[in-house]
Amino acid sequence: SAIFLAGCGGSNSSGSGESGAAEGNEGSGEKRTLRVSIGVNDKHPEYEASMKFKELVEAETDDLTVEVYHSGQIADDRSAIEMLQFGTLDITIPSTSPLVNFLPEYGVFDLPFTIPNEEVADQVLDGEFGTKMLEMVDSQGLVGLAWWENGFRNLTNDVRPVGSMKDVEGLKIRTMENEIHLDAWKALGANPTPMAFTELFTAMQQGTIDGQENPYPTILLSNYPEVQEHISNTNHVYTPFIFLFSKSIWEELSADQQDIISKAAVEAGQFNRERTREVADESLEELKTQMTFTEVPEEEFAKFQEAVQPVIEKHKESIGADIVDEYLSAIESAK
Ligand code: TK8
Structure with missing residues (x-):
């Protein structure tokens, strides 16, 4: 993966890298490619939602291009989080569970038989508690932008x-x-x-x-x-999926770009929840015929x-x- 990184690093930081948040004005003119790493394959609703995120971002600005890498091609969940910390990857959307190795507080989501259904999950994550948990990742060099759904295990x-x-x-x-x-x-x-x-x-x-x-x-x-x-x-x-952005890269973006990305992460997350629930029901029916x-x-x-x-x-x-x-x-x- 070192070779892979060397090959891709350049595309992520075209331009000087010095414009952005400091100026905070519309469209710094710097073009960027945001790479998203997910562990599941391209048939999964998380991939569909990642493509939705790409579509939403690219519809809003010509400055940002999104590339989605599935099946852990870039890294597994834990290594992807570390890459965000180092600023060598922009986005990953892992289960919260590997995050516990960085933030013990995230262990709440691993406590078995605590969340009874998706409606409760939505309320907990979209409410005060979920917001506090998203903000907490800041101390780890991460920006927590949205809750997506993996589903009950x-x-x-x-x-x-x-x-x-x-x-x-x-x-x-x-x-x-x-x-x-x-x-x-x-x-x-x-x-x-x-x-x-x-x-x-x-x-x-x-x-x-x-x-x-x-x-x-x-x-x-x-x-x-x-x-x-x-x-x-x-x-x-x-255990939810959490949409994570590299904090060091985030700080190089303009306020406008940050806004586009935050909104797209949340909107694609909404799409992700709906799709995941449909696909979960369909998948169970299909699994019953195969297992x-x-x-x-x-x-x-x-x-x-x-x-x-x-x-x-x-x-x-x-x-x-x-x-x-x-x-x-x-x-x-x-x-
Ligand atoms: C995907 C993972 C995965 C998770 C696991 O990257 O490891 O079992 O459920 O699906 O986050």
Whole structure:
């Protein structure tokens, strides 16, 4: 990827790089290419929404061109965040979970079984709590511009149907690179292992892991039914996508350009939520024809929830008790 960067760096900073925010006037005349990196492929609703973002930005100004790179071609989620910090990449739209390695407070979104449905998610993210969380990334050399949707995560595996906790026992589950997910799956009796998304398909294909968890569109559109037989509606966690911009690059932009980008990120995010929800329903229907689908009974959910309670207690400290309370009460008042 070093070679890739060397090849692309130039296109990102044509012109002097000295104009921009300092002058703050309309159209500094400097042309820029904004590169967006996402982990999922070009069939995914996140890609569609990224193309929507491109369309919206390019319709507003001739100064900015947007290039969307899918399938982790530029970097996996965690490395992409680091590239934003270094100013070698403009935009990435990862799950919040890898951000916890930089900002422990983001662990709130990893607490299992806390957000009950999309409507509550929207209210929490679009309200005071979500705004505060977006602002928080500033300390990490990032600008948080919008919440997009990945969706509720569901378990797949290639060993047995999962309808209860005892079915989870001993399954080798890939998790995102995040301690809370690891602890939650341990508490549920699984044998979890963290891994970048870009390595996941091969790991399933080679059988080094038994299963993984992701929203329905990702499961279907990444062709997981080719390597996984069983799927359950565990809906165990809602980890949003966050639209991140490199702070050092942001500061080189004119106020006008910043405004165009912010608005487009939010509008494309709205489109993303709508599309993701449609695609999630369609994907589940399709997955039911390609895999064995198991509906988790209500009473089993209660057991899952009980089992992960100590994980929430344990991580309350590392996340920050205050922020956990704020998150949980934002959910309560949204319900
Ligand atoms: C895409 C990721 C991904 C996530 C994961 O870059 O790693 O499982 O859900 O889809 O953010």
